[in-house]
Amino acid sequence: MFARLTFINIRPERIIDLRRVYNEEIVPVVKKQKGNIGVWLLEPTLSAEDFIWLTEWVSEADANAYESGGTYKMLTDKIKDMYSIRPIVKTYNITEGRMAVTT
Numbered sequence: 001m002f003a004r005l006t007f008i009n010i011r012p013e014r015i016i017d018l019r020r021v022y023n024e025e026i027v028p029v030v031k032k033q034k035g036n037i038g039v040w041l042l043e044p045t046l047s048a049e050d051f052i053w054l055t056e057w058v059s060e061a062d063a064n065a066y067e068s069g070g071t072y073k074m075l076t077d078k079i080k081d082m083y084s085i086r087p088i089v090k091t092y093n094i095t096e097g098r099m100a101v102t103t
Contacts, residue, residue, distance in 0.1 A: 001057075003092045004066075005052050005053070009051075036055060037057060039055050
């Protein structure tokens with residue numbers, strides 16, 4: 001599995017707008033993308049920190065197709081007037097771990 005994290009510094013006065021656009025316009029589109037497993041908006045517990053837009057994919061190829069096909073740019077354009085600096089994207093391979101159970 002593969003994850004894309006977009007770190008976004010949102011202007012405080014636009015947080016309510018971000019939540020609305022994210023839930024109503026971004027989530028439905030991302031969920032329809034081939035290979036998408038999930039999409040989340042992580043809100044910082046400290047106001048000075050970035051929001052994180054997290055998407056999880058079956059494969060890196062699926063995540064790359066989402067970006068190279070223009071969908072990611074189209075979605076980030078919906079919130080471009082809400083952030084103060086350009087978002088930063090980081091990608092990660094997801095390794096499934098198993099939790100040890102002790103008795």
